[in-house]
Amino acid sequence: MDEALLRSLTPAVIGTLVRRGADFAAAEDAVQEALVEAVRVWPDEPPRDTKGWLTTVAWRKFLDAVRADTSRRQREERVDAEPAPGQGEAVDDTLQMYFLCAHPSLTPASAVALTLRAVGGLTTRQIAQAHLVPEATMAQRISRAKRTVSSVRFDQPGDVATVLRVLYLIFNEGYSGDVDLAAEAVRLTRQLAGRIDHEEVAGLLALMLLHHARRPARTAPDGRLVPLAEQDRSLWNTRLIAEGVDVLQAALGRDRLGEFQAQAAVAALHADAPTADETDWVQIVGWYDELVRLTDSPVVRLNRAVAVGEADGPRAGLTALGELDPALPRHAAVAAYLHERDGDAVTAARLYAEAARSAPNLPERDHLTRRAARLNAQLRETDDS
Known part of the structure; x- marks a missing residue:
């Protein structure tokens, strides 16, 4: 079946x-x-x-x-009068279901859960396992979401941007249990792209495909997180990369640039580089400049600081980073990386340890802790010599 x-x-x-x-x-x-x-x-x-x-x-x-x-x-x-089987089947309400499940009145968590259930067809148990919460908790969340949207007129126009945000949230959940949420997000975005001619839907699909292509290289056999620069690129899925690039080029050709297209362009430049050293960081900075113009997001500015550090040197990256709030998530990790590249191992080790304490998940915390430990070991060897 x-x-x-x-x-x-x-x-x-x-x-x-x-x-x-x-x-x-x-x-x-x-x-x-x-x-x-x-x-x-x-x-x-x-x-x-x-x-x-x-x-x-x-x-x-x-x-x-x-x-x-x-x-x-x-x-x-x-x-009570049951229609004959097949009556009204010519109407495809799939697109309206996307809009309804991503209704602005829902919290992001509720919109994700309802989308997975009503559009994705997953059971409450599968959704709960994927989010690592009790099934009863997820059932309550879905029930509240359904009550919230039950009064919404089914034929009201929906907000494509909200739908894309929800799908992107699903993709970033990754996977756990017997449901691969990243793969499910790709499937749902493909489905949406088949029903709506929108350049940002294509941009999100391209972004997902390009990120998903790198998944086999993201973790070592022992579960350790492998940074992009250290990944074995022979493990990347070239079929998904080629598809993502084709989808992106078609979207960019419409000359209506949006946030997801620009993010996908960054991902495509990473995918195009045979090695980390051959990455076109100058172009990547240019795309981040476009993203800043489109979103003015602090997270985008943080990523841009990394790119500037690669394109123009770590001092330039630190200057760009200095314009941002140090309380920004992953700010300490980026600062640690740029200080390490600038040769300041003492500051880098301290910042890696600080970043590890506020890491959002266990693999990232372990990765940052190992970075700090490696630099501290090097410093001890230098002191002993």
Whole structure:
């Protein structure tokens, strides 16, 4: 049974039920029950029309739930006449589902969870495992999100930028348990790109593909984090890189530059370099200048300081870094790296240790701790000689 196909049909089937009269929360619950039924039945009795089967079963699940609720008799009378299977199937509501699940009224965490459930077709348990939280906690989060958007008109225009932010958040979650959220984000963004002709959707897809291509080289066999400059580039997925570059070039050709296109251009320059030493840092600084113009983001300025340090030397990078708030996440790590390149091992070791204490995850903390330990060991050897 093709579970990816099942998940890809989820948003369109939910949309069909909503158009037939179900509210969003009830429709999403019914489709989840239909997916469970499909997992049970399809291996022995695969349907000819997969979407039609899911729609019919989900609609029946919804009617069963309505009939079981005696306090909603009026609604039961309104929806009791079941449409013929396949009725209304020409309408594809997938795009509206993206907009609804990324509604601005939701918190980022709730939008991510609801998108994974209603658009991605994942179960609550899978989403909870991927986020390393109890299933009950995730169920409450999803339930609150569904209640929040149930009153939103289904045909209201959505905000593409908000949808892209949610998909990018999903991609950055990485993976844990039996669900690879990075791969799921790529799948969902591909799906979105097939339904909307938008240069920033293409830009985000290109960015994801280019980053995902480097994934096999990001960690050592023992789980250690491997920095970009030290990665074995023969492990990079050249097929994904080629696809990402093609998607990016087509988007840039439309001459409507956006944040994700510019980020993807930086990633493409890294992917194009045969070795770390051959990276075109001057061009990368130029793209970061574009990103600063587009976003004025402190995080972008932090990354630009690293690029300036590579293109014009560590002193120039430190000067650029000096314009930023030291409380900025990863500021200490960047300062440590630039001081190390400038030959100031004492300051670099201290800053690596400081950065390790505030690292957002265990692999990054271990990496920074090892950097500090290595420099301290070198300093001790120098003192002993």
